[in-house]
Amino acid sequence: MTEGNFVDYVKVFLNSGKGGKGSVHLHREKFITKGGPDGGDGGRGGHIILRGNQNLWTLINFKFKKHFKAGHGGHGSKNRSSGADGEDVYLEVPLGTIVKDGETQEVVAEITEHGEEKILLQGGMGGRGNWHFRSSTNQTPRYAQPGVDGQEKDFILELKVLADVGLVGFPNAGKSTLLSVITSAKPKIADYEFTTLKPNLGIVEYRDFKSFVMADIPGIIEGAAEGKGLGHYFLRHIERNSTLLFLIPADSKDIGKEYRILLDELRRYNPELLDKERLIAISKSDMLDDELMNEMRTELDKDLNGVPFMFISSVAQLGITELKDKLWAMLSV
Template identity: 90%
Template sequence: MTEGNFVDYVKIHAESGNGGKGSVHLHREKYITKGGPDGGDGGRGGHIILRGNENLWTLINFRFKKHFKAGHGAHGSKQRSSGADGEDIYLEVPLGTVVKDAETEETLFEITENGEEKMLVEGGMGGRGNWHFKTSTNQTPRYAQPGIQGRETDAILELKVLADVGLVGFPNAGKSTLLSVITSAKPKIADYEFTTLKPNLGIVEYRDFQSFVMADIPGIIEGAAEGKGLGHYFLRHIERNATLLFLIPADSKDIGKEYRILLDELRRYNPELIDKQRLVAISKSDMLDAELMAEMRTELNKDLKDVPFMFISSVAQLGITDLKDRLWAMLND
């Protein structure tokens, strides 16, 4: 999946179908001149329904088609025949899709399971035919209910990536390089900030044919929680991750300070993110010799306190197997 094909935010317009009219009909056949009312009910209008699909990773299907209209219910007819229901429209969305009202931005529901179906707009009810209104004092009612009009709504579809491990770090920390080494993903890599503008997903193959999903989230900068830089555009994707892997380069001026800034941005965006499991990986560690690594380890034990950390290098393949082991243990803790 290329970066341009990743769409995680769209607005759509959905309109359900009208209910069909009830029929006004009086039964007539040879030798029966006054058979009474037998008008059937109108069919209901079609619904607009969202359905989760585990094979989808993006909302790109809604990039060019954003208006959806369900079918109208058919009118009732004689002999109490009900009209056909309007055709329902099913919209397939990736797991992790949050649906909001476009006007109020209130969250309506979320799709998190494969095959899960949620009603976005309900079709109008069909009107009842005149046979429902027969009474002892009015045995030939000549009226029936009209169908109820369908409804329309504007909705926001917002994707929060479902991944086991989320990569968190400042721009140019080496997240895309790590993802390309540890998974089969092919993210865009270059030596400048904000190379990654959309989340990249990769499958990490582990022992005994087991695997887990890792997401490379675009880099955080100070003020991201208030929308600075790419802001909320990418922070929402971290909410779905079970474990957060903080990636900080070994040549950083102050590793502890960078970690605290990253953690504070997550806390300000959503305090619940602080409760997730965390692991700090010091990237680009191939530039460190054993003596310098030992000194840094002593300092980090004080600076990071109880947060586990390890030294890795994506280019030199240093500590990559140990990183997989540690993440797998955390995910299955």
């Protein structure tokens, strides 16, 4: 999937169908010239329904079509015949999609399972025909109910990537390179900051045909929680990851400080993110010799307050198998 095809935020305008009118009709047939009321009910208007689809990864289907209108209910007719219900409109969305009210920003629906359905706007009720209004004092009512109008509203669709492991790190920390090595994903890789502008997903194949999903989240910068850099645009994708893999390059001036800055940005955005399992991977470790690696390991044991860490190199394939083992163990707890 190219970056241009990844759409994770759209505004849509939805309109449910109007209910059909009830019928005003008096029964007529041969030899019966003054029959009683037999007007049927109007059909209900069509609903706007959200439906989860595990085969979708993006909201691109809503990039060019943002207005959706359900069908109106049919009118009632004679012989107590009800009108047809209006055609429902189904909006297929990827798992992890949340829906917000366009005005209040309140979350009104969330889709996390394949085939899960939520009615966003209900169609208007059909009007009742005059058959319902007959009585001993009014045996030939000549009135019926009109159909109820449909609803119309603006909604915001937001996709929060569903992945087992989220890659967290500053720009140019080597996240895309790791994803390309550990999965079959082919993210854009270059030697400059903010190469990744959209989340990339990849499936990590593990032993015995097991697998888990890893997401490369666009790089964090200091102040991201306040909207700097890519700001909230990418931070929301971390919320659904069960494990966070912090990637910090071995040539960083202060690995512990960099980790604490990243952690603080997550805390300021959503304190609940700190409850997730964490692992630190020191990337680009092929530039370290054994002596330097042992020195760094001693310092990091003190500086990281017991947070597990390991040395890896995506280019030299150093520690990649051990990284998979550790991540799988964390996901299996």
